[in-house]
Amino acid sequence: MADRDKDAEGGAGDELTPEARAAILRLLDEIRTLRDALAASNRRIAYLETVADEDPLTPAVNRRAFLRELERAAAVSERYNLPNSVVYIDIDGFKAVNDRFGHAAGDEVLTAVARTLVDNVRASDIVGRLGGDEFGVILARADAEQAAEKADILTALIAAIRIEREGVPVPFSATAGVFTMDPGTGAADALAAADRAMYERKAARQREKG
Structure with a gap:
């Protein structure tokens, strides 16, 4: 019984406060934003590399x-x-x-x-x-x-x-x-x-x- 009470007390102590939960959610949003920005940047770099290699008139490379x-x-x-x-x-x-x-x-x-x-x-x-x-x-x-x-x-x-x-x-x-x-x-x-x-x-x- 004493052990169960101790576990319950430990579990209660592990619960996140509303402020901590909000901070984690903000951090996850920032990570998603950075990930999307990185993906967009990589697509832009790939596009620019392709354009930089193209001959402006023909389908050949420059x-x-x-x-x-x-x-x-x-x-x-x-x-x-x-x-x-x-x-x-x-x-x-x-x-x-x-x-x-x-x-x-x-x-x-x-x-x-x-x-x-x-x-x-x-x-x-x-x-x-x-x-x-x-x-x-x-x-x-x-x-x-x-x-x-x-x-x-x-x-x-x-x-x-x-x-x-x-x-x-x-x-x-x-x-x-x-x-x-x-x-x-x-x-x-x-x-x-x-x-x-x-x-x-x-x-x-x-x-x-x-």
Whole structure:
């Protein structure tokens, strides 16, 4: 009996006062508010990161985001001895498109090219607009042969795009250069090598035309 009375007294002493209960409720409300604010902040950060990576005109990522992903690809090649390739694509005849059909037509060409590239690579690959009429594609775990084959497919798809202005076809095509990264190859060197390969191929075509 004495023990029960003691337990009862202890239980009564453990009960919260109205002031303490109100303080706890206020604290819980503050925690919920902070949690909601943190979630909103995280959503905002994720949105800003996405916007910061987007090219303002096309569905490709911008140059900054592309170079960041190329650095990661170079690190993977270095660490795991895996091939990663970069394709450098230049739109042929783009200046003539702007001069003859106007910049709106040029923007349509850029958007169509970027959409074609994005729609015809794997989810693990990255398409970026490097500036003006130049695009890059990072082909994850693609060796030199696979990358060259993919580059030919992509340029053929670009050549097949049909855009018209008042019933007149807008002519353009694309030239691609490919470089496959070896362990130790930096991102900047890989991109520069792909760029050189693209210009060499463009020059070879000009020589063939005479």
